[in-house]
Amino acid sequence: MKLEKDFFNRDARVVAEELLGKVLVSNYNGKILKGKIVETEAYIGEIDKASHAYGGKRTKRTEPLYGEPYTAYVYFIYGMYYCFNIITNKKDIPEGVLIRAIEPIEGINIMSNLRFGKDYSDLNKNQIKVLSNGPGKLCIAMNISKDDNYEDMNKSNKIYVENNKIDNFQIIKTKRIGIDYAEEAVDFLWRYYIKDNKYISKK
Template structure:
């Protein structure tokens, strides 16, 4: 599948209810243009984070540190942070400016520049990957950032520009809703049904 920069999502798409945006990002195409290449993947799994009322969100209770300042900015900015000192996570800022909410992109299905993606993840060409390696290319937030060369330098990137962006993509599928993953510390928020994924897609991180 080759993506074309014809239907880039605009600011209005992101400037809405976070849960709605998280669902509607499914099936869309995340593109990173770098070194003359268009590395891309279809979004197959997301999680919504609801800011000041959400104990799993970095901005819970109105927390405003240099790390989370981006979340208070305009919708359509990228929020990239690092976990365990080694894995990057890519988020899309949503809502109106001043409301610190975002959507975590949890998994992608690779669709473009497959050899680049394979080399970033496993130092191999795509045709040389095992079935297990193919499944594990981008089926997690850290993996997809590695595959698409997304790191802290892209924190605050405007997704309405031409470097890192998301394109519309018309496709029919069923959406599965579940609790979010890896946030057992967040008390009642760990049970919020704010994780969404495309049913039967093999690149979803956990089914």
């Protein structure tokens, strides 16, 4: 069952943790791709120097952060990769959750071809491990790009999140990755992942 908008109309830290185990869905040319969300990061513009919207910064790039909850925010990094975020909390409160890693569960052969240009059965052990264990990697595998920026995921049939059966897993809370510039925010324990899942990007 598709998650409703109200699920995302909460503090990013709460949503980031509760998204673990849920299923990210992408419709690629009529084929459904699914991955269990196993790693997330929360960003809260008002107090977070790692956020693109810190200090009320509002530009064309950051405008999706100020949108309705359950809006997609996709941005480009290093001139190479996309990062996919889901906006949380109320409109005009810049908060969001970065989806850092997923565990492929449906449409895996398509994901493999999108990511490596070959079938899943032809991947080596390392390629299987790195299929979707990072924000840029999962965007390639799920065909998420700048075209999905601003997508209203509450209404969308292209990209959205489904609930999942309850799994028994332990959640690890730790520091976020790649934000060395963010002063005190470096130490915020706002990264969440499923303990021992082989698809997380970093322990």
